[in-house]
Amino acid sequence: MSDILAVTDHRRGDLREVSFETITAGRELADTTGGDLHLAVINGDVESFAESVNRDGVDVIHTVEHGDDFNHNVYTQALEQLSTDIDPKYVVAPHSVNGLDYAPAVAQRLDYPLITDAIGFDAADSLTVTRELYNGKTEAGVSVAEDNAFLTIRPGEWEPAEGDGSATIDAFDAAIDEADVGSTVTGFEEVGSGDVDISEADVLVSVGRGIEDEDNLDLIFDLADALDATVSSSRPIVDNGWLPQDRQVGQSGKSVTPEVYLAIGISGAVQHVAGMKSAETIIAVNNDPSAPIYDLADYGIVDDLFDVVPALTEEFQ
Amino acid sequence: MKILVTVSEVAEADDEFEIDGLSIDDRYLTYDLNEWDDYAIEEAVQISESRDDVEVVTVTIGPERAEETIRQGLAKGADRAVRVWDDSIEGSDLLDSNTKGELLAAVAEEEEPDLILAGVQSGDMAFASTGVALASTLGYEWGAVVNNLELDGDMANVHRELEGGVEELTEVELPAVLTIQTGINEPRYASLRGIRQAQSKPLDVKAPEDLGVELGESVLSLTSLEEPETESNVELFEGGAEDSAGQLANLLREKGVDA
Ligand SMILES: Cc1cc2nc3c(=O)[nH]c(=O)nc-3n(C[C@H](O)[C@H](O)[C@H](O)COP(=O)(O)OP(=O)(O)OC[C@H]3O[C@@H](n4cnc5c(N)ncnc54)[C@H](O)[C@@H]3O)c2cc1C
DSSP: OOOEEEEOOEETTEEOTHHHHHHHHHHHHHHHHTOOEEEEEESSSHHHHHHHTOBTTOOEEEEEOSOSSOOHHHHHHHHHHHHHHHOOSEEEEEOSHHHHHHHHHHHHHHTOOEEEEESEEEOSSSOEEEEEETTTTEEEEEEEOSSOEEEEEOTTSSOOOOSBOOOEEEEOOOOOOGGGOOEEEEEEEEOOOOSOOGGGOSEEEEEOGGGOSGGGHHHHHHHHHHHTOEEEEOHHHHHTTSSOGGGBBSTTSBOOOOSEEEEESOOOOHHHHTTTTTOSEEEEEOSOTTOTHHHHOSEEEOSOHHHHHHHHHHHTO | OEEEEEOOEEEEEOSSOOEETTEEOGGGEEEEEOHHHHHHHHHHHHHHHHSSSOEEEEEEEOOGGGHHHHHHHHHTTOOEEEEEOOHHHHTOSOOOHHHHHHHHHHHHHHHOOSEEEEESOOTTTOOOOHHHHHHHHHTOEEEEEEEEEEEETTEEEEEEEOGGGEEEEEEEESSEEEEEOTTSSOOOOOOHHHHHHHTTSOEEEEOGGGGTOOOOSOSEEEEEEEOOOOOOOOEEOOSHHHHHHHHHHHHHHHTTOOO
16 A cells, blocks of 8 residues: 555646646655555546646556536545545645645545645655645644545645656546535636736736725825836735736736736735746835745845835835 | 534734744734634625524634634624634644544534535635535535625525636535635624624533544644745845835836836
């Protein structure tokens, strides 16, 4: 019992990049346990998905066909049965929104301890997983006292697997109990876009919860006007209804790649960073020197935004 | 109808803090209601206000200190609260989601709610797994990361917020556990009247053994806790707001940013 089971992620007909990262993490685990790397490809066009994920280091690909799209009941049942069959030491899945929708249920059914949002691990002896705690301000080692574990991995932390593989492809005959499929996906909706496209902007002045109050947004718009820049934001500003949804940068908002990204009163949570880490120059204004935004900022001012922003606006008037 | 809301108290670290062994020294922590749970409470209270005969009960795994946070939920409109705790929970570094699911499921079995709302994740530990683990333990249906909810007979019509501005429209059979995403509603501030009333609302404390749950050894433990070694090569502008703003302005001009 030293095999690894890794789960792939797809949406509306496309494999998601994190699938290839999960293969890499799965291969690393298999290298330390000396077992095989199994992949699960569930729903959608499983044959073509299986072909795409047949990368170097994959031993067996199990396909389960039971509908076009993701359904957590089907994933949960299929993964439980597949795990009973191959008895993996570790199961690894993406820490994606769909991952959050089946991983805890599968871990519960298998009675595997679940460690989510891993950014690293050491499986040499027993398993110790590295993950963040306290809002990204600390990094913890979490050790698992059992032989088995279910891990979800943070997208973007492992390199995507490359190179053609020569895995065996097995159509796994999962017995899906329809009486236990209590959720039905009926469609998808895309968040509408307004007249401003933040993903096209060269310079973004991005505002976060540090601005405290809707009225204070004037400071941000004044600066953006002075710089001829576009205003974007982190999630809380949109959640509060202070700016429309199409201004939100991050995992559930837009990905942006401006030449300059000025993050004002934004802590740099992983879901925010997912949408702006590829900006050419990142500048942070945040009075908390331990804010994670400083890990990726190129320039910064550790000071009160209510002093810095007006002074900066003044410079350009 | 009965709605159970899982509520956790989260710890936030100060701007400057010190790590003492495997935890942040308590002096540098502020405890508060978990942001995601605030939205879950609001959603439950809104449902109770729009229909007759809805009872909203909150459940928290937490020490006595958490009662202040629990009272916030009561002040915002929950009817009563249950808190689960004992020394064996106190002694574990990190409760894993299977254990949390088991404890919360034991409370849910007593309460028999039609709907359970949880936050997507807690702000401090961020495992994002309690709600779905609870559903699986209880044999309830579920949906994770819900940013829109309509109840329709014995169904919940939800939007699940996926990555990149896409929402999945899903029908979920009740009873179910839904994990609530921020932005689904506008959480209210507790009124003075609500705060007063909250003091006299029932808050039951139960130990795992009262719920028939026997906790084994903790399966997860912390081996280290540190401030991440930053790969940062951030260049900081210093010398007060005016000065540093001036230096930043020069940099921006160099980069060709100018009106
Ligand atoms: C499934 C999921 C999806 C998500 N998707 C997104 C997403 O797409 N985009 C997104 O942004 N978030 C997203 N989030 C939320 C994310 O986890 C964070 O909660 C959010 O990014 C925090 O926003 P913030 O940095 O503005 O607020 P906070 O984390 O509260 O940070 C505010 C910062 O302002 C600083 N500050 C306060 N006052 C001042 C002052 N006077 N001067 C200077 N600095 C000050 C503070 O030091 C702090 O660092 C998602 C979360 C989940 C679970």
